[in-house]
Amino acid sequence: MERKSERMKMHQVFTVSDGLYIPLGSDTQQVFKEVKDGVSSIKEGQRFDFPETTYVSQFSDDPSLSYEGSSRLEAMAKQSIKNSIAKLPRKLDTEDTGFIICTTKGNIDLLEPEKTFSQQSNEMYLFRLASKLSTYFGIPHKPIVISNACTSSLLGLIHGMRMIMCGKYKHVIVTGADIVSAFTLSGFRSLKALSSSYCKPFDNDRDGINLGEGAGTIIISADASLSSYPEQIILSDGFTSNDGTHISAPHRNGEGLHTILRKLVSKHGASTSDFISAHGTGTKFNDAMEARAITRSGLQNTPIHSLKRYFGHTLGACGIVESIICIQGMLQNLLIPSLGLNKLGTDDYLNMVRRPEERELRSFIKMGAGFGGCNAVIRFQKAEA
Amino acid sequence: METFNYSVIKSGMIKSSQYPEFNWDGTTSADTNFLQSLYEKMKVEYPKYYKMNELCQSGVLSALLSLPKNYEVDYDPDKLGLIVQNNSSSLVSDFPYSKEYYCTREKIYQPKPSLFTYTLPNILIGEICIKQKLLGENFFFISEEFDLEPILDEVRFLFETGVLEGCLIGWAEVNPDNINNFFFFLTPDSFNNHQLGEQINQLYFH
Amino acid sequence: MENLLNNLKQQIIDQINLVGLTPESIDNDSPIFNEGLGLDSIDALEIVVLLEQHYGILVNNPEDLSDHFVSIRTLAEFIEKNQVSAVS
Numbered sequence: 117m118e119r120k121s122e123r124m125k126m127h128q129v130f131t132v133s134d135g136l137y138i139p140l141g142s143d144t145q146q147v148f149k150e151v152k153d154g155v156s157s158i159k160e161g162q163r164f165d166f167p168e169t170t171y172v173s174q175f176s177d178d179p180s181l182s183y184e185g186s187s188r189l190e191a192m193a194k195q196s197i198k199n200s201i202a203k204l205p206r207k208l209d210t211e212d213t214g215f216i217i218c219t220t221k222g223n224i225d226l227l228e229p230e231k232t233f234s235q236q237s238n239e240m241y242l243f244r245l246a247s248k249l250s251t252y253f254g255i256p257h258k259p260i261v262i263s264n265a266c267t268s269s270l271l272g273l274i275h276g277m278r279m280i281m282c283g284k285y286k287h288v289i290v291t292g293a294d295i296v297s298a299f300t301l302s303g304f305r306s307l308k309a310l311s312s313s314y315c316k317p318f319d320n321d322r323d324g325i326n327l328g329e330g331a332g333t334i335i336i337s338a339d340a341s342l343s344s345y346p347e348q349i350i351l352s353d354g355f356t357s358n359d360g361t362h363i364s365a366p367h368r369n370g371e372g373l374h375t376i377l378r379k380l381v382s383k384h385g386a387s388t389s390d391f392i393s394a395h396g397t398g399t400k401f402n403d404a405m406e407a408r409a410i411t412r413s414g415l416q417n418t419p420i421h422s423l424k425r426y427f428g429h430t431l432g433a434c435g436i437v438e439s440i441i442c443i444q445g446m447l448q449n450l451l452i453p454s455l456g457l458n459k460l461g462t463d464d465y466l467n468m469v470r471r472p473e474e475r476e477l478r479s480f481i482k483m484g485a486g487f488g489g490c491n492a493v494i495r496f497q498k499a500e501a
Numbered sequence: 502m503e504t505f506n507y508s509v510i511k512s513g514m515i516k517s518s519q520y521p522e523f524n525w526d527g528t529t530s531a532d533t534n535f536l537q538s539l540y541e542k543m544k545v546e547y548p549k550y551y552k553m554n555e556l557c558q559s560g561v562l563s564a565l566l567s568l569p570k571n572y573e574v575d576y577d578p579d580k581l582g583l584i585v586q587n588n589s590s591s592l593v594s595d596f597p598y599s600k601e602y603y604c605t606r607e608k609i610y611q612p613k614p615s616l617f618t619y620t621l622p623n624i625l626i627g628e629i630c631i632k633q634k635l636l637g638e639n640f641f642f643i644s645e646e647f648d649l650e651p652i653l654d655e656v657r658f659l660f661e662t663g664v665l666e667g668c669l670i671g672w673a674e675v676n677p678d679n680i681n682n683f684f685f686f687l688t689p690d691s692f693n694n695h696q697l698g699e700q701i702n703q704l705y706f707h
Numbered sequence: 708m709e710n711l712l713n714n715l716k717q718q719i720i721d722q723i724n725l726v727g728l729t730p731e732s733i734d735n736d737s738p739i740f741n742e743g744l745g746l747d748s749i750d751a752l753e754i755v756v757l758l759e760q761h762y763g764i765l766v767n768n769p770e771d772l773s774d775h776f777v778s779i780r781t782l783a784e785f786i787e788k789n790q791v792s793a794v795s
Binding site: 548551552611613614615618 | 749
């Protein structure tokens with residue numbers, strides 16, 4: 117195996133810029149400020165034609181979202197990409213740039229149930245929305261689309277990272293986007309997975325998720341001089357796995373997640389990261405599974421949080437959206453608390469972050485899991501000074 | 502000669518490099534439901550099969566026809582990956598789910614939860630991983646047409662870095678009128694074959 | 708009760724798409740989850756839908772039902788006690 121890894125010359129991958137567009141704020145700095153102040157965009161309200169009130173993080177008619185020629189999803193994705201490109205110190209050479217778009221349901225709000233399958237509009241096809249975006253930003257390469265449930269954008273970052281490592285691309289723009297729709301809201305409702313109130317990740321009284329929407333973009337590159345950050349940030353590792361047990365329920369022992377966390381621990385040691393950003397959806401089974409996997413991997417003393425109570429579960433976008441917040445936290449050496457937590461309610465102990473804490477942060481792990489038994493972990497770190 | 506196992510399941514054709522006994526050229530049978538008939542011929546006996554949508558049903562059969570016969574013994578499940586690609590994501594289930602949602606919203610507002618669970622394309626990956634115990638890396642790509650490039654780029658990386666020792670790859674496009682599945686199994690050895698891309702394309706596009 | 712048991716079995720077969728099973732082939736007292744009929748958590752939710760559709764019984768938290776989700780008979784007894792109106 118050693119011999120094999122020598123064969124491929126690996127490039128280091130730098131995270132050079134990011135852009136956010138979610139209901140909590142229309143760019144990273146604004147969102148981060150709200151998060152620091154403990155503000156949440158999840159609102160109680162009557163939505164679609166639901167009989168009861170729901171708790172959702174959703175854009176209300178946002179005047180800055182221009183829909184002309186774009187769907188809601190495309191408008192959000194565009195805005196997050198624009199934000200990320202605007203921060204770069206110089207123009208990207210699009211010839212050397214890959215583009216990966218990650219979403220679970222794309223333009224699902226445009227599905228027309230009264231029409232037949234073949235009468236559905238082009239907008240329903242995920243590759244079409246991807247090529248619309250890549251044309252808009254002038255990227256000549258065919259865009260890559262990943263749709264892998266709630267790990268979609270973590271898988272996008274992992275694939276992009278590997279494509280830079282092996283020299284396929286110099287830069288990759290990875291975008292994750294999903295919207296709140298009657299389709300997904302009714303679906304999670306039918307699975308009894310929606311919280312009856314504000315979600316409470318890892319809490320003893322947690323009873324489900326709050327859906328959220330929005331888009332996030334991270335630009336990764338082999339060229340550190342493109343960085344828009346005050347310190348250089350490396351995307352060092354990423355792995356995926358499958359539980360192979362159930363299509364919608366996570367593995368009770370967190371087997372698949374444990375397998376890939378172990379890979380990080382064996383490479384970087386038990387102090388592999390200064391904090392962990394959990395998937396932490398607020399369902400009974402997901403949070404218990406994550407706690408199990410973390411304990412089994414010997415990471416139970418690493419400070420950990422869930423960000424879902426700030427802006428909901430953004431489905432395919434959550435991996436990227438939450439990584440962006442964590443990068444800001446790491447740069448500002450600030451541990452972000454797990455909002456919505458009162459009494460820890462997992463059988464396994466976790467070192468939950470309960471209040472903002474300033475301390476030196478050099479690395480973190482972002483985890484995710486989703487339907488279809490999928491799991492993913494990625495690890496960011498500051499470059500050695 | 503191909504150096505890898507593969508299978509084709511299409512409306513009108515079944516072909517498997519390992520199980521030629523199930524090959525079918527679409528002319529000899531009057532079966533209205535060729536998939537059901539293949540399931541029965543293969544004697545899979547997997548009750549969960551009937552709960553799946555057609556994307557998953559045909560994908561599970563494609564996986565069975567493409568995995569090497571002794572793969573459970575020869576490989577560590579954590580080092581077996583699964584990468585699937587298709588055109589229409591899970592539209593084949595999105596559509597009936599949204600219909601059901603519109604029909605029930607006035608009365609009891611309760612669409613079938615099992616219909617909803619199939620409205621993600623990677624549920625197909627989940628179903629295959631459950632049945633075949635493939636526990637390594639997994640990716641679901643969407644592309645207008647079968648596009649080997651991102652798949653082989655990813656697999657090359659996973660083989661060269663020793664993350665995987667085997668990878669099942671599939672194009673799985675199912676809509677209400679057609680099934681078009683092409684699955685194959687690669688190992689680091691079969692990957693080093695210089696004509697690999699050409700062979701795969703030839704088998705798929707014949 | 709006999710009638711309810713048979714209707715319930717047919718409704719479960721239809722709702723969950725248990726191909727090849729008939730009401731006669733399902734034992735009234737065998738476990739319905741895991742080893743018995745082999746149903747799982749999604750199937751439990753399907754049964755919750757069925758209770759609402761056919762018997763007008765609203766269940767908000769499926770976990771509250773675990774004591775009744777033992778066999779077809781325990782489920783039927785639960786229906787008898789809680790039925791609002793027989794829709795079908």
